Amino acid sequence: MKYMQFLTLGCLLGAVALFAACGASNAVGAPEIYYGQDVCEECSMIISDAKFAAATLDLKGNAHKFDDIGGMLIFHMDHPELQARAYFVHDYDTGAWLRGEEAFYVRAVLPDAPMGDGIVAFAERAAAENFAARVQGQVFKFDELRLNVHLTLHAQP
Numbered sequence: 788m789k790y791m792q793f794l795t796l797g798c799l800l801g802a803v804a805l806f807a808a809c810g811a812s813n814a815v816g817a818p819e820i821y822y823g824q825d826v827c828e829e830c831s832m833i834i835s836d837a838k839f840a841a842a843t844l845d846l847k848g849n850a851h852k853f854d855d856i857g858g859m860l861i862f863h864m865d866h867p868e869l870q871a872r873a874y875f876v877h878d879y880d881t882g883a884w885l886r887g888e889e890a891f892y893v894r895a896v897l898p899d900a901p902m903g904d905g906i907v908a909f910a911e912r913a914a915a916e917n918f919a920a921r922v923q924g925q926v927f928k929f930d931e932l933r934l935n936v937h938l939t940l941h942a943q944p
């Protein structure tokens with residue numbers, strides 16, 4: 788009986804170690820954006836404002852850089868062959884990179900947004916809700932934002 792318990796524990800630990808190892812190899816960092824030099828892959832404008840800038844890594848490990856979050860989402864809708872492995876956006880408050888899949892978004896008319904119709908990201912839902920209340924915007928999670936962009940921005944000719 789003791790031996791079986793030992794075996795079970797061993798398997799569990801092995802599984803945990805394997806899982807941790809997989810997690811580590813999947814930990815990817817945001818690519819470096821050279822502001823004022825790098826060009827948005829969707830709209831070809833120079834990326835100048837980190838608050839709105841976004842980036843992805845595709846499954847082959849290639850980086851894609853964008854001057855706004857809407858452009859990032861549209862680019863990947865139009866390029867299913869470049870499936871994104873990781874999305875990166877900036878926290879609007881701190882400027883820190885966030886994983887796009889885990890961020891909270893506000894879409895609103897923002898005077899300084901590259902496309903006028905701006906999407907900004909926050910690490911915390913409360914921060915997104917505070918900002919949304921100030922600018923009369925709407926809070927989205929990643930999949931909700933993708934759907935919203937697909938139905939509105941992406942639908943425009």
Ligand SMILES: [Zn+2]
Binds near residue numbers: 829
């Ligand atoms: Zn763009």
